[in-house]
Amino acid sequence: MKSLKRELGLLEVTLSGVGIILGAGIYALIGEAAPLSGNTLWLSFLISSVVAAFTALSYAELSSMFPHSSAEYEYVKNAMGDRIAFVIGWLIILSAVISSTTVAVGFSNYLSVIFDLPKFLSSISLIALLSFILFVGIKESARVAIVFTSIEAAGLLIITFIGIPYYGTVNYLEAPLGLNGIFASSALIFFAFLGFEEIVKLSDEAKEPHKTIPKGIILAMIISTTLYMLVAFSSVSILGWEGLSQSNAPFSQIAYSVFGTNGSFLLSIIALFATSNTVLLMILAGSRIVYGMSKSGSIPHVFSKVHYKTRTPWIAIILISLASIGFLFIGEIDFLASVTNYTLFASFIFINASAIILRYTSPNTERSFKIPLNVKWVPILPIFGIITCILLLSNLEYNAILLGGILTIIGFLISFLKRK
Template sequence: MTPEAPELLRTKPSLRRELGPVAVTLSGVGIILGAGIYALLGEATGLAGNAVWLTFAISALIAGFTALSYAELSSMYPRASAEYEYVSNAIGRKVAFVVGWLIILSGIFGVATVSLGFGGYFSDLTGAPLLPSAVGIILVLAVILLYGIRETAWVAITMTLIEAAGIVMIILIGLPHLGSVDYLAMPLGLSGVLQASALVFFAYMGFEEMVKLSEEARDPVRTVPKALILALAITTVLYILASLAAVSVVGWEQLAASRAPFADVAYIALGDVAFTVIGVIALFATANTALMMLLAASRITYGMADAFSLPAVLARVSLRTRTPWVAILAIMLAAIVFVFAGEITFVANVTNFTLFLTFIVINAAVILLRLRAPDEPRPFCVPGSVGRVPVLPLLGVVTSLALLGQLDPTVLLVGCVLAVLGIALSFVELRGRSGG
């Protein structure tokens, strides 16, 4: 980074504050809903059986501990750099850089994986080749992001309503079948339920991304925490009801063998037309998830560059649209490269590794800031403490560690390699700062 970079960045335009509470909440619902439950329900059912609904409840509880921590930290530090800002204030820049690195990677892998899911659905419906379809949707979504945050929010809201309608459709299809199976049937016992809980945590990926809208939300210290908790609650109810409906119609054995579980549920209940309708809705669901992941990854990239931890060019903001256009293009290109990453379950679990590790640090940051800076303003405060130690963030650390232990050894190895690479880059970053 050149010595002039800080001065140049001080004069650059800021992001545009366009988003109110409804837009932020629906944006959050949009990124949480989608590829996770549409693509992973079958795999999770193979591990948890008819008790798959319980895995969504367990994951929601664990996500809730960390969501409250995000809510407190976002009210203290309403910045687009989000996790980087929080950890930098609580622990230090080196750990903050590693966390930011992991979040950016999870966004890139997530966009690539979900776009492949889109390509699969699009290929089944139209006969188009999978890889060009996956690359094509990434390019289209990047154009939407470059156009402006208001336009992006309205596209996301529209697609959120469509994908939510798909889940509601599955719930309604399953209503006449409720009670037809044993909802506590666990073919692999409690161990299978816990493994499935670690997998379906990917379906909740997104609540943590909402805080990256802080510099584009009106009154972010109040809007973001409330929207975060509300979005998580809405999606949890939809997930549990949809999973109950799916096993009621199909049964866990058939559902576990399905690559398009929701579409198969619709086909068995209502025939070919319903299969096509759910397939089209799945296109909107996967596209919306990829859009919001691309948005969040570009914002933390912009935020870290704005804090001079990544090259200054990544913090450039368009004068016309007030979007971080260089960061958007960088994440877009990286996602296109990793569109060849492969099988969705493995990549989802690698993404989960980065999330669990990040959540451990985020919950620890809340605890450390309570001890080190008890008088710092907290417009939103996680309830429940023993002395000055907040209980729920402590539970967030413990439960995230527990889910981390459920991941496959190969996933843990790949995740550790990525974390070590981030640590190495953090030394380079700090050396560059001291040398510049």
């Protein structure tokens, strides 16, 4: 049986991670967070990065132990057994599908501002085109992701550099709602860091994955946090938190205030690359965990088939693509995005718990990376990861928690039925 090609080095893995993390969220999120934290927006980004790091470090250690594309499924299986692992894998697949659908709609919204095209057709076309790129090969997909990530990061660097002359024009400790506002903003901004968990899905296509993947996770988090904080400083320096909070497209507004119409148009074009990159990498991640779970026998073997020429899991790619297109027929995309957050937070709780359990049950398993700060065999940071994920999960809207719970139960039912 053919396997996936190992062609990704640390550069490709890191930049793919940066591309997923930066994603499209920051381009809209900063305007919603500004009225909560005021000019201390930079502090909210720093707090969110620390919270995200708790779980990211658990992923780094687990990926060094089990460098497989089945990722979360593999980690939880070794810690808690196959049934719970299947449910977590099921939730991760759903999160990839719904995320790619949501961001594809975001792409079509940006595109409709520039060109008068049907949004539904634009979303389908984007998913189909990016799926074809993924079918062609992982090296080609990585090259596209690197180009798109570079453009995406360039947009944030543009905001950073044009803000430098304005530094010192505002009080960076001004918080209109005090500490409550800063923490509320941090909870919202946390979503901008989601994506680090997708890096582990590249394990079967990375060179020396037990070393490359953990390093890629940590580097991607450091790069993304640095960019986010620089953007936060520049954004409040140019518009102030009041101006940011009043704009539906804050980055376009910032560019417009400095460069005029041309600047606004440029940032809108960059946003198209940002959304495209996120969809590409989410379909990639979703197809790889389907491939990994199929290869381990958890789901039908057909999804682990690798194309004889391109060496890509073509049936898994088709499955994720069709599922993403299918969700386009469902309204309330914002609500579905909240359901995605449920699937991720629920999964993160089990990932952090797995890191703790495996320290006790598999102390001798080789770990190329170990979570720092331990009391005897117990790693402390995953405990903070569990606590923060429970808090974030409890703050989601009730209907999202309800639907997420139903999807979780469906996953359990499937796990029982597939054993009969």
